[in-house]
Amino acid sequence: MTVTESLVAAVDTFCDSPVGCKACFFIISFAWFLHTLSYGSDVWAEISEGSADANIGLWNHCSKSTTSPDLDFTCCETVGNFLGYQGLRIPAWLHASRFFQSVGLLTSMASVIFSILCTFVSSTVNKKGVRITAAVLNFVAAGGILIGVSIYGGQYRYELWLKSYFPSWSFAFSVISGIFYLVTGFVYLFAHPHSVHPNSQHGQNQPPSNTARPEPTAPPMENSGGYWPPQSHPSGGIVQSQYPPHSERNNVSNNRPESDDENTCCICYDRQPEMLFLPCRHQRCCEICARSDDLSLCPICRQVIIEKIKPFR
Structure with missing residues (x-):
């Protein structure tokens, strides 16, 4: 499968995935960006008093001095x-x-990966275990983020x-991302699987295994020969076709020449029937047609011929 085909298959799977997923x-992609x-930013808290401007983050502290017009x-x-x-x-x-913020960051990365599995990969889009794992990761990410901001704010x-x-x-961005992860975790828990369209191009074009195979039907009868040729089965061998309707048998008999009778081959209408x-136990075909x-x-009668015999007269 080429890259283009893989992308098309992923888009088809995304379109067929549950709306909640x-x-x-x-939402998870946006929350991961915010978190x-x-x-990594340095503006968790800030102060601005007169000529002193400063802000601090989890890792760095920045200060800005404007005491002199020439010094900035x-x-x-x-x-x-x-x-x-x-x-x-x-x-x-x-x-x-x-x-706790680091735990939330790591689990949020894993949550993004599982959200892709729940929406773009056909083999996992309807897997309950994948959705449950995604929900657990979202809960862990939300817990780490919200606990971290609670400690910091308190x-x-x-x-x-x-x-x-x-x-x-x-x-504020950290709080919003934590709430988003918490909400998506509940959505994954209650999201229902959705059947993938059978005509999509992502490996779902085969019929379900429990689908009944249609019964083979007899091919149309040829006017020239007056019989139905054998029909082959995919698993091998010959399938006995259905007996033609009464109306078709009448049409066949009506299309035969007037000279057709018990002493004429029913296939060529020329030679005498010789083969049994x-x-x-029907004996209506000449030896050339029967062979x-x-x-x-x-x-x-459309039964399978097991043996062809030329009886003595």
């Missing part, structure tokens, strides 16, 4: 260095926030070095 894919942006610069350093200048250490609550204001800081957009067919390899069904 498709919605979860977009990744907030995790921004200095970014790690939180450890920033606290080291003040003789302080990184508090335990900040370590805890970092840990402790930062009690620190003297963060006394005048206020939560900023990175903090078993087990039906034909194409004649495997009796032209009179």
